[in-house]
Amino acid sequence: xxxxxxxxxxxxxxxxxxxxxxxxxxxxxxxxxxxxxxxxxxxxxxxxxxxxxxxxxxxxxxxxxxxxxxxxxxxxxxxxxxxxxxxxxxxxxxxxxxxxxxxxxxxxxxxxxxxxxxxxxxxxxxxxxxxxxxxxxxxxxxxxxxxxxxxxxxxxxxxxxxxxxxxxxxxxxxxxxxxxxxxxxxxxxxxxxxxxxxxxxxxxxxxxxxxxxxxxxxxxxxxxxxxxxxxxxxxxxxxxxxxxxxxxxxxxxxxxxxxxxxxxxxxxxxxxxxxxxxxxxxxxxxxxxxxxxxxxxxxxxxxxxxxxxxxx
Amino acid sequence: xxxxxxxxxxxxxxxxxxxxxxxxxxxxxxxxxxxxxxxxxxxxxxxxxxxxxxxxxxxxxxxxxxxxxxxxxxxxxxxxxxxxxxxxxxxxxxxxxxxxxxxxxxxxxxxxxxxxxxxxxxxxxxxxxxxxxxxxxxxxxxxxxxxxxxxxxxxxxxxxxxxxxxxxxxxxxxxxxxxxxxxxxxxxxxxxxxxxxxxxxxxxxxxxxxxxxxxxxxxxxxxxxxxxxxxxxxxxxxxxxxxxxxxxxxxxxxxxxxxxxxxxxxxxxxxxxxxxxxxxxxxxxxxxxxxxxxxxxxxxxxxxxxxxxxxx
Numbered sequence: 001x002x003x004x005x006x007x008x009x010x011x012x013x014x015x016x017x018x019x020x021x022x023x024x025x026x027x028x029x030x031x032x033x034x035x036x037x038x039x040x041x042x043x044x045x046x047x048x049x050x051x052x053x054x055x056x057x058x059x060x061x062x063x064x065x066x067x068x069x070x071x072x073x074x075x076x077x078x079x080x081x082x083x084x085x086x087x088x089x090x091x092x093x094x095x096x097x098x099x100x101x102x103x104x105x106x107x108x109x110x111x112x113x114x115x116x117x118x119x120x121x122x123x124x125x126x127x128x129x130x131x132x133x134x135x136x137x138x139x140x141x142x143x144x145x146x147x148x149x150x151x152x153x154x155x156x157x158x159x160x161x162x163x164x165x166x167x168x169x170x171x172x173x174x175x176x177x178x179x180x181x182x183x184x185x186x187x188x189x190x191x192x193x194x195x196x197x198x199x200x201x202x203x204x205x206x207x208x209x210x211x212x213x214x215x216x217x218x219x220x221x222x223x224x225x226x227x228x229x230x231x232x233x234x235x236x237x238x239x240x241x242x243x244x245x246x247x248x249x250x251x252x253x254x255x256x257x258x259x260x261x262x263x264x265x266x267x268x269x270x271x272x273x274x275x276x277x278x279x280x281x282x283x284x285x286x287x288x289x290x291x292x293x294x295x296x297x298x299x300x301x302x303x304x305x306x307x308x309x310x311x312x
Numbered sequence: 313x314x315x316x317x318x319x320x321x322x323x324x325x326x327x328x329x330x331x332x333x334x335x336x337x338x339x340x341x342x343x344x345x346x347x348x349x350x351x352x353x354x355x356x357x358x359x360x361x362x363x364x365x366x367x368x369x370x371x372x373x374x375x376x377x378x379x380x381x382x383x384x385x386x387x388x389x390x391x392x393x394x395x396x397x398x399x400x401x402x403x404x405x406x407x408x409x410x411x412x413x414x415x416x417x418x419x420x421x422x423x424x425x426x427x428x429x430x431x432x433x434x435x436x437x438x439x440x441x442x443x444x445x446x447x448x449x450x451x452x453x454x455x456x457x458x459x460x461x462x463x464x465x466x467x468x469x470x471x472x473x474x475x476x477x478x479x480x481x482x483x484x485x486x487x488x489x490x491x492x493x494x495x496x497x498x499x500x501x502x503x504x505x506x507x508x509x510x511x512x513x514x515x516x517x518x519x520x521x522x523x524x525x526x527x528x529x530x531x532x533x534x535x536x537x538x539x540x541x542x543x544x545x546x547x548x549x550x551x552x553x554x555x556x557x558x559x560x561x562x563x564x565x566x567x568x569x570x571x572x573x574x575x576x577x578x579x580x581x582x583x584x585x586x587x588x589x590x591x592x593x594x595x596x597x598x599x600x601x602x603x604x605x606x607x608x609x610x611x612x613x614x615x616x617x618x619x620x621x622x623x624x
Contacts, residue, residue, distance in 0.1 A: 216608060296528060299526045303464050
């Protein structure tokens with residue numbers, strides 16, 4: 001295998017976004033085995049936990065322990081999701097290196113998801129940034145604009161709202177702001193248009209594309225984002241985070257298929273695809289009975305596949 | 313619904329490519345009901361049958377009758393696949409409006425699929441064109457370069473072979489030459505590169521993109537082809553033509569998801585998505601027990617969906 005500098009960063013969100021969406025709670029030891037396997041495959045950014053009250057999300061009750069373990073893996077950017085200052089405090093105490101804050105572009109979704117208006121969430125971003133500045137200035141803060149491409153509660157979301165919100169998050173002190181297709185409503189033309197608009201507003205502080213595969217467009221949308229300069233992509237091993245075939249499913253983009261697409265294109269991810277596919281074993285073992293998707297793992301790698309070569 | 317001129321042509325291949333890949337033989341009456349429903353949804357090009365010996369493909373024994381029925385549907389381009397002059401003769405007699413000839417870019421696949429070398433297939437193309445010129449000059453002849461993006465028998469396929477073969481097909485008198493990812497090995501960078509090279513060689517005679525979803529990249533590859541000017545796309549209702557989850561599967565791009573992608577982008581297909589989804593019923597009824605895929609039909613159309621509007 002040819003050594004290549006990664007050209008894109010694949011940010012694995014399965015241990016947080018995926019696990020908090022399934023009913024079962026994965027045992028902490030299983031989580032750590034899975035995270036180890038992801039790291040061994042070359043994954044260098046993982047959203048490992050969510051700092052929310054355990055009574056709301058028992059799947060995340062071990063968040064601090066998971067963060068502490070992840071910190072022992074060399075070269076890994078350890079991300080925690082925090083919806084508020086209290087969560088940020090706990091995440092910083094545990095040692096998280098990056099905090100990601102969900103900020104809904106849809107007014108209806110914001111109230112439903114975090115019981116706050118968009119304006120109140122901006123206040124929260126400012127408070128989290130103040131805490132970070134005081135306690136842990138090395139920690140990165142990322143605000144992800146959820147429902148950026150449409151909302152199942154209110155329908156369309158105005159692009160101007162998305163762009164303004166991203167700019168307000170940066171003005172509030174966030175280091176980066178990315179766009180999430182929380183509801184699987186994005187299309188490639190919209191992805192290009194909206195990322196271009198956001199980049200025009202916040203430049204290099206434009207963050208990750210977080211795409212869903214609800215209607216099968218996940219990879220096409222990632223390609224569209226790549227085309228307009230996005231270089232960080234959230235995805236979930238096995239598409240964990242909602243059954244892509246169920247109505248209303250979230251359906252994260254499958255990490256394995258995303259890595260296959262980029263590597264086949266000659267866009268280095270830094271991830272060894274065969275080891276990545278092997279990392280499905282601890283996930284499957286830790287969540288018995290849960291569907292684990294992925295077209296590339298099912299079909300197998302193409303004949304003559306050589307990672308690091310430009311195909312085909 | 314706003315009337316819009318179609319900007320892309322979706323060429324439905326399910327009744328040929330799909331049905332000849334499943335074990336069961338769909339009853340002729342069911343085929344006609346399905347084709348009627350596709351036409352009612354606005355589909356204006358259908359590959360309805362394959363003219364091959366019935367002992368080899370019993371699923372296509374009723375090819376002539378299916379073509380004759382399809383000819384009664386107004387505005388429909390009726391395509392038949394023909395592997396040789398004998399098939400072309402039968403297809404022309406039945407009234408097919410366009411003949412599509414599979415020409416493998418992979419030497420190994422050519423021998424396995426049609427028991428002919430690539431050179432012998434070019435001779436066949438010339439003979440079919442001669443027959444067409446003599447008997448039915450209004451009939452179009454299309455040569456589709458199969459295994460254009462890689463081959464499960466020989467591995468990589470040289471791009472120069474593909475470009476030269478397409479040019480030779482046009483020189484042999486074919487009206488168009490498209491590219492097929494028969495084996496699901498294509499990636500978006502390769503799709504752009506190869507279609508650009510083919511266009512440089514044969515210009516406006518560049519035909520359809522026929523993509524498979526074997527490793528989940530089907531729609532991304534269609535988007536890539538669209539980006540470099542391709543405007544005709546082969547796809548199959550329900551992804552019929554091989555289980556996308558089985559090793560070695562063909563896994564055609566799902567028509568419903570492809571139409572959703574283009575319509576969501578504001579690229580008119582001329583197809584009513586709700587009627588298209590309704591056209592799954594006769595397919596499912598006619599092939600009991602056969603898996604029928606499609607993420608968009610499973611998830612449903614997004615809230616606020618208005619066909620003919622630019623989303624979102």
